[in-house]
Amino acid sequence: MANSEARGISTDSEEKMEMARLMAQLARVTMERVILKKAMAYFARKSL
Numbered sequence: 800m801a802n803s804e805a806r807g808i809s810t811d812s813e814e815k816m817e818m819a820r821l822m823a824q825l826a827r828v829t830m831e832r833v834i835l836k837k838a839m840a841y842f843a844r845k846s847l
Contacts, residue, residue: 809817
């Protein structure tokens, strides 16, 4: 952990990096949700 983080102070570049990481994580989780939703629908139809 960076010294500035330990004190609760973050620089602009640290905030931008964190925002980029969070946006990438959001995109990945959203894609996973779509895939799981499609798989659930597929298997629900298959079991009828």
